[in-house]
Amino acid sequence: MYKFFVLVKKEIQELLTPQMLVPLVVVVLVFIFIGRVISGQTAKIAAPQPVAVMDLDNSATSQSMIQIFDKSNLMVDSYPTQDVNQVIAQAEQKGEKVVVVIPAGFENGLKAQTQQKIEVHTIFQNFSVFGSRASQSLAGALAAVNEGLSNQYLSKALPGVNPINIKQPVVSDDYTIVGERQAHVSPAAVSGFITSQTTFIPIILFLVIVFASQLIATSIASEKENKTLETLLSCPVNRKLIIASKLVGAGLVALLTAAVYLVGMRYYLAGLTGASSGAVDTASQAAIAQLGLTFNAGDYILLGLSLFFGILVALAIAIILGSFAQDTKSAQGVVSPLMVLVLVPYFLTLFLDISTLSPGLKVLVYAIPFSHPFLAAPNILLHQTQNVWYGIAYMAALFLVFVYLASKIFVSDRILTMRLSFKKKL
């Protein structure tokens, strides 16, 4: 064991270099910076959006509509002039993104119960997510106006009848069932909550697998390139210990790297979704808990085990792939098949219900070891923990197979001859 720790220490010292740490810290700082900028922008956009309004009707109805605008997160800037182009030019200068023109005869038209059109001029200065926020707020305000007016019309036409009953004669009262549990909550709320809770899992897995496999492949390639591997293989060290130390060293560094990245990403995503993070209300949360859709300590351990074995399988495959690399430049290329193996289940589990796939496709998806960690979180939440255990057992078996193959390469001279035969160096 002493030599194992000596080798692991060397691996970590070789991998944790300033060249590796500086870009990592820079990327994290950039994530934090972007997160803060977006967070600031989100707060700015959550504030009332300025809207230029030209009221050419100047009636009681048009004024009450403007009041609704004011109450609907819009900051109305009224323009007395009648020249639309002039208003647009002035609004643009003031940073107002939307110009609303209420035509003359608006009130009379409504009284005659004819559909009225108001002109909405949207000034696009960029195409970012926030670029059309003012027009979205206006659409919301117009929906409120239409709701109010149609309620008025219906109350007038059908006194004593609740207009809502006319407009929505049928509504759903949502119950969601998970396994044997049932709760009074909409499936959309459940789905939104689960997504918010499990988004990070595939990101963690993907980051760790990518980092770890690249690190381990580069480590082997670098040893071959510098002939330190030849020296190491001639030393009194069990070659299986060399593999084990590389697995542990790369795994630890990759976990550290992924953790640092995740801190940065958390800031970034918090900035991006800050405004909507509290989307699930307390009642829905209680209903979700009633469904058992929350992780307890045991669930986290099971999830962690699934992720851990996924990482181990990736590392074992990367060791074999890395053995084919002739130098550090080619090391990145040889691990690309592994990236595909991670990406395929990532996207499949993101967009498809695996249980509804054809038997052939299902076998294919389950044969990819990385499908299991991606499916672990939903399986745990759906109380199908036996599936998670099967996945762990499968990954453990695959890990042993790949480690066995890797040790076969290392204990024989294939680890060197694969390169030697390519270069024909004798």
Add this chain to the structure above:
Amino acid sequence: MAKALVAENLTKIYGKIEAVKDVSFEINENEVFALIGPNGAGKSTTLRILATVLTPTSGNALIYGLDIKNDADKVRQIISYLPEEAGAYKNLSGLTYLKFMAALFNNDKRKQAEYVDFASKIAGLGVRLKDKVKTYSKGMTRKLLLARTVMTRPKLAILDEPTSGLDVINSLEIRKMIKDLSRQGMAVLLSSHNMLEIEFLSDRVGIIHQGKIHDIGTPEQLKQEYSAKNLEEVFMALTQKA
């Protein structure tokens, strides 16, 4: 005299290429044996096989009576191998590298400290030992690696081009060091392109060409046999004949 190494009919085949063909030779205790030959002659492959890095396709060798195929772990305890153009771990300091290698040879901390002290003296890098290997010149790295190779006082040192990349002064120092260590009991198997070095260092020489050993003898014997003034002429005569 006891045999440090007995190689019998070593053969190594890579696909269709027969890199080493029936190579046989012996090395006595305290002896410096050199393999000389042109590029691609099979020198490095022979050295790698004897260093237990590669497995021979056929044939075998005994190092101090230990079988390189069946007793490889025990063989690795008593040999030390310096590959041609080898590097050290670039992100470690020279000193950390020596400590790391010492720990692989012995669990005893005192023994490790002895190895590192000895290597530090031989390397002659002074305070630069505390610098990272990536800041070293080719010559400095080679001296560090040579020091690492002999620090455990192996019974057999296998040195592939030991002075490649070193200047004249450093090369002379290293040759003297190898000679001294061999007088103290270390057998040496080396390969080199430098015939002057071979003449100075070697007790006996094996000339290898196209994977086969064509002749073995002391430098004087070979020169007499081929009526040559130096080993270069012997080498030319043999390779042209082959």
